[in-house]
Amino acid sequence: MIQRWPTSREEKWKYTSLGALSQKTFAPSAPVALDFYPHDWGISFVFVNGFFNADLSDLHLLPKEVVALSLSQALKTHADLICLYGSREFDINQYPFAASNTASLSDGLFLYVPKQCVIESPIHLTFYSTEQNDFMSCPRNIIVADTESEITLIEDYRANFDVTGYFTNAVTELTTKHCAKIHYVKIQDEHRTATHFSHVFVNQSAGSHVDTFFVDKGASLSRSELVVHLSEPDAVCDMKGLVFLEHAGQQVDHQVVADHAAPGCSSRMVYKGVLKTQSTSVFNGKVLVRPIASETVSHQESHYLMLSPHAEVNTQPQLEIYADNVKCTHGATIGSLAQEAYFYLRSRGMDAADASAMLMHAFVSDVLSAVSDPAMREYLLMRIDHVEH
Amino acid sequence: MLVIKNLHVSVRDKKQDVKTILQGINLTIKAGEVHAIMGPNGSGKSTLANVLAGREGYDITQGEILLNGENIIEMLPEMRAAKGLFLAFQYPVEIPGVNNMYFLKAALNSLRKHHDLPPLDAMDFLKLAKKKIKEVGMDEQLLSRAVNEGFSGGEKKRNEIFQMLMLEPTLAILDEIDSGLDIDALQKVAAGINLLRRPDRSIVMVTHYQRLLNEVVPDVVHVMVNGKIIKSGGKELAFELEEKGYGWLGVDENIT
Numbered sequence: 047m048i049q050r051w052p053t054s055r056e057e058k059w060k061y062t063s064l065g066a067l068s069q070k071t072f073a074p075s076a077p078v079a080l081d082f083y084p085h086d087w088g089i090s091f092v093f094v095n096g097f098f099n100a101d102l103s104d105l106h107l108l109p110k111e112v113v114a115l116s117l118s119q120a121l122k123t124h125a126d127l128i129c130l131y132g133s134r135e136f137d138i139n140q141y142p143f144a145a146s147n148t149a150s151l152s153d154g155l156f157l158y159v160p161k162q163c164v165i166e167s168p169i170h171l172t173f174y175s176t177e178q179n180d181f182m183s184c185p186r187n188i189i190v191a192d193t194e195s196e197i198t199l200i201e202d203y204r205a206n207f208d209v210t211g212y213f214t215n216a217v218t219e220l221t222t223k224h225c226a227k228i229h230y231v232k233i234q235d236e237h238r239t240a241t242h243f244s245h246v247f248v249n250q251s252a253g254s255h256v257d258t259f260f261v262d263k264g265a266s267l268s269r270s271e272l273v274v275h276l277s278e279p280d281a282v283c284d285m286k287g288l289v290f291l292e293h294a295g296q297q298v299d300h301q302v303v304a305d306h307a308a309p310g311c312s313s314r315m316v317y318k319g320v321l322k323t324q325s326t327s328v329f330n331g332k333v334l335v336r337p338i339a340s341e342t343v344s345h346q347e348s349h350y351l352m353l354s355p356h357a358e359v360n361t362q363p364q365l366e367i368y369a370d371n372v373k374c375t376h377g378a379t380i381g382s383l384a385q386e387a388y389f390y391l392r393s394r395g396m397d398a399a400d401a402s403a404m405l406m407h408a409f410v411s412d413v414l415s416a417v418s419d420p421a422m423r424e425y426l427l428m429r430i431d432h433v434e435h
Numbered sequence: 436m437l438v439i440k441n442l443h444v445s446v447r448d449k450k451q452d453v454k455t456i457l458q459g460i461n462l463t464i465k466a467g468e469v470h471a472i473m474g475p476n477g478s479g480k481s482t483l484a485n486v487l488a489g490r491e492g493y494d495i496t497q498g499e500i501l502l503n504g505e506n507i508i509e510m511l512p513e514m515r516a517a518k519g520l521f522l523a524f525q526y527p528v529e530i531p532g533v534n535n536m537y538f539l540k541a542a543l544n545s546l547r548k549h550h551d552l553p554p555l556d557a558m559d560f561l562k563l564a565k566k567k568i569k570e571v572g573m574d575e576q577l578l579s580r581a582v583n584e585g586f587s588g589g590e591k592k593r594n595e596i597f598q599m600l601m602l603e604p605t606l607a608i609l610d611e612i613d614s615g616l617d618i619d620a621l622q623k624v625a626a627g628i629n630l631l632r633r634p635d636r637s638i639v640m641v642t643h644y645q646r647l648l649n650e651v652v653p654d655v656v657h658v659m660v661n662g663k664i665i666k667s668g669g670k671e672l673a674f675e676l677e678e679k680g681y682g683w684l685g686v687d688e689n690i691t
Contacts, residue, residue, distance in 0.1 A: 385491075390528040390582075393488050394542035394598065395516035395549070404541065408532030408581075 052142060061328040061360045062269055062299045067241060072182035072213050075152055080176065086425065088168035088200075095175055096152035096183025096214075107167045113158035114169075117186055120156035127158055131221050132188035134247070141271070144245045147184045147217040154186040154218075159195040159226075168198040168231075168422065173214065175237065176206035187218040191226035191254075198229040198422070203264070205237035212237070216244040222254035222281075229257050231422070233429055236264035238293050245271045252278035252308075259417065260287040260317075261430060262298045269299040276304065276311035276339075283312075286413050289319030289327050289350075290430065291357075299328040306339035306369075315346040318413055320406050324356035331376070332364040339369045346376040351409050353383060353402065436637040437464040437487075437606055442498035444479075444486055444662075453494075456482045458662035460498070464606075464655075467634040471648055471673060472641045474659035475681055480641045481525055483659075484610040487639075488522035489515050502606065516542075517549040521604030523595035525611045525641075530582040535594070536564065538582050539601055546602060567600045570630055572623040588615035596627035607631060608639045613647040625650030645677035658684060 051068050052059040075095040083092050083102040091114075092102035098116035108114055113124060120128055136144040155171055173185055191197055201218060214236060222228055236242045242265040248256055262268050274283045289298045304313035319327045329348045350359040363376040383405055391401035410430075417423040444457035456479045464470050472480050486493050487500065489512035500507050507515055530538070544554040555563070568575055573593045583591050592612055599607055609628065613621055628638065628651045640647065648656070648670065656672040657664045658681070666672065666684060675683075 384528075384530075386528045387530045387533075389490055389512060390524065390530065391538070391542070392512040393490075393516060393522050393524075394538075394602065395513050395545040396542055397513045397545065398511070400541065400545065401513075404533055404538070405530070408530060411532035 050139070050142060058301055058330065061326070062267070062297065067213075067267070070180070070211075070213075072180055073178070074150070075181045075183040075212075076178060078177045080174075083172070083174060086170060087421075088170045089165070091155055091169070091171045093153060093171070093173045093185060095178055095181065096173065096185050098153050098155075108169075109163060109165060111160050111163060112165065113156070115156050117151070117154040117156050117188070120188075124156065124158075127190070128156060128188060131190045132156070132186075132219050134219065141245060143215055143243045144217050147186060147215050147245070150182065150184045150215075151186050152183045154188070157187070157189045157197075157199075159191045159197050161193045162195060163192070164196040165198070168200055170200045170202060172202045172204060173216070174204050174206070175209050175212055175214070175240070177209060178212065179209060180211040182213040182215060185214070185216045187216075189219065189228070190221045191223065191228050193224045194226060195223075196227040198231075198419070200231045200233065202233045203236050203242060205240065205264075207237070209237055210239040213241045214243065216242075218244070218246045220246065220248045220256065222249070222256055223251045225253040226251070227255045229419075229422075231259045231426070232261070232270075233426075234260070234262045234264055234268055234270070235429065236268070238264060238266060238296070240265045242268040244269070245273070248272070248274040248283065250274065250276050250278065250281035250283060250311075253280045255282045257284040258286065259426070260300070261290075261426065262287070262300075263290040263292075263430070265298075266293075266295060267297050267299075269301070271301040271303070273303045274305060274313065275307060276313065277307050279308045280310045281308070283314070285313070285315045286416065287317035287329075288410050288413055288430070289317070289321075291319070291325035291327065292322040294323045294325065296323075296325040297327070299330075301330050301332075303332045303334065304344060306333070306335045306342045306344065309339055310341045311339065312343040314344070315348075316413055317348045318410050319350045319359070320353065320409060321350065321357035321359065322353045324354055326358045327360070329359075329361040329378075330364065331362075332366070333374060333376075335367040335369045335372050335374065337368045340371045342369060342372040342374070344372070344374045346374075348378045349409075350380045351383065351406065352380065436466045436468075436503060437462070437639075438499075438501040439463075440499045440501070442483075442486070442500065443496045444482060445494045445496055446482075446492060447494075455496075456662050457486070460662070460664060462657070462664065464637050464639065466605075466637055467632075468654045469632065469638045469640070469651060470655045470657065471653040472639065472657045472659055472664075473643065473673065473676055478659045479662040480659055481610055484522060484525075484608050484639075484641050487515075487608055488512060488520065513545070516602075516604075517546055519605030521599050521602055521607045523592075523599060523607065523609040523612050525614065527583045527586075527591040527595055529584045529586075531584050533582045535580055535582050536561075536578045539564065539598060542598075543601055564601065568597055570600060571597045571627040573597050589617065589620040592616055592624055593620065593627075596624050600627060600630060603631075605636050606639070607636070608641070610641045611643070612640065613642055613644060621646065622650060645673050648673045660684070
């Protein structure tokens with residue numbers, strides 16, 4: 047599967063060991079017949095064990111001018127567009143798992159939103175795992191928002207309760223052309239025995255706006271690399287992440303890179319996590335300001351709440367600044383539940399569980415309330431609270 | 436209502452040295468009574484209030500606290516609340532991200548659940564809250580803010596009294612509820628406390644000043660010094676203290 051396994055000697059892999067994973071073998075995923083999958087909302091694309099299932103999907107709200115095809119279909123009919131936006135070769139040393147995704151591609155979505163097309167309904171991609179154990183699926187999504195278009199996209203990983211030990215290795219490429227907007231949400235609620243690796247590559251043109259919102263609560267080991275290229279002037283990227291770990295031994299690793307390669311761009315990273323048990327969270331936020339990228343504004347913060355003495359958080363800012371006249375800030379905190387507030391709530395009659403749940407909600411409330419669409423905020427809150435497995 | 440017998444409490448400081456704060460408190464509060472506990476700074480008044488509410492970090496080395504005949508020393512704070520005990524904090528805690536109304540509804544419904552009452556729905560709760568908030572003269576808009584966040588000192592204290600009126604405790608312990616209040620706010624707070632007074636409810640006020648006691652007239656006044664109650668009397672005792680300080684009781688006034 048992987049030619050050369052990264053080791054903890056590499057900065058990006060310092061806190062995530064691949065020892066156990068490298069010992070496992072995974073069967074390729076096979077299409078599974080599924081009769082029913084409930085739609086949450088919006089325009090829905092359902093993938094079962096990595097393969098697009100047209101019968102379970104609901105595309106009736108999708109504007110006609112939009113090209114939306116499963117990747118396997120798009121490769122046949124729109125190979126030219128795919129070559130233009132998704133033909134990236136991943137350096138096997140820098141992104142070994144993305145390269146492996148290319149090699150064992152299963153399926154995914156190809157979405158091309160034409161100029162000035164604004165899609166109101168969220169486009170919800172569900173990757174559902176069921177029936178098969180110990181398999182690997184490699185979804186690949188290629189999303190292009192052409193000039194002045196706007197979409198909301200949810201990439202959502204869920205699983206049936208009885209499926210174990212599988213491996214998701216996903217790659218998503220987002221491209222925003224001039225002044226286009228993508229609101230991107232990724233929800234990782236995989237089965238707690240699963241391994242979830244994902245790469246999200248963002249390439250932004252001038253004046254475009256991307257916001258990303260990662261929710262991680264499932265999987266035994268989850269690792270996300272978000273790499274944002276601000277390649278033309280005045281692009282804006284707002285990156286947020288929430289991590290909720292409640293199963294012993296869980297690990298979530300976020301590697302986030304904002305690559306400022308043009309002047310006047312701004313990026314913002316805010317990641318927060320709550321670790322209820324003996325679990326591990328990693329946040330490595332890198333801001334690269336290239337010599338050309340003057341007038342860059344960048345802000346980064348990460349905050350973690352540890353409710354168990356055995357929880358572990360590794361958080362590090364990495365700022366590489368090669369330009370003048372830039373404004374870069376960063377901050378990180380790691381703490382436990384505010385005992386004063388905890389006692390205050392309990393003194394009013396709330397039991398320990400209710401009081402700590404209330405304080406956990408409070409801890410992440412600023413990140414959630416920054417989601418501008420109230421329906422999306424409600425949906426995220428519902429998914430955060432929902433216990434799947 | 437409340438019987439405290441020979442209560443000894445100590446804490447450990449940063450160097451892990453044991454410091455005894457309460458050195459044998461005896462106190463009996465009957466239903467319907469209002470008691471005031473006065474005394475110099477550092478005499479242990481706030482410790483007593485916090486120990487009653489079940490705050491962690493105190494070692495109870497001796498004694499009993501009986502609430503309606505039941506020893507509550509091992510009881511969790513939320514259980515004490517369910518048994519009717521309420522502490523108005525000297526320094527109400529700011530909780531960013533928790534809506535004041537949401538918090539209070541959760542608290543009230545926790546207590547109702549404990550008494551096998553159905554939860555109040557949002558409408559009924561709002562009706563009740565709007566009625567009670569008027570009684571303490573608190574701005575209704577504070578309901579939709581985060582708990583105590585950015586409240587002025589006076590607003591925080593009114594919020595404590597507002598919560599008390601919503602939760603209707605049978606034993607209210609008010610820890611320096613009058614500190615940091617201007618005259619108007621003091622009167623509103625006092626009026627709120629008087630609203631709670633009923634033959635089946637008791638109130639303990641920890642205070643430094645006579646002025647609150649003019650508005651909420653206590654049945655009994657205690658003077659606490661060095662972790663002991665050295666004198667108890669009627670409401671006149673508060674006047675004497677106001678006039679003469681603590682010196683005439685044989686107490687070094689500069690004690691801390």
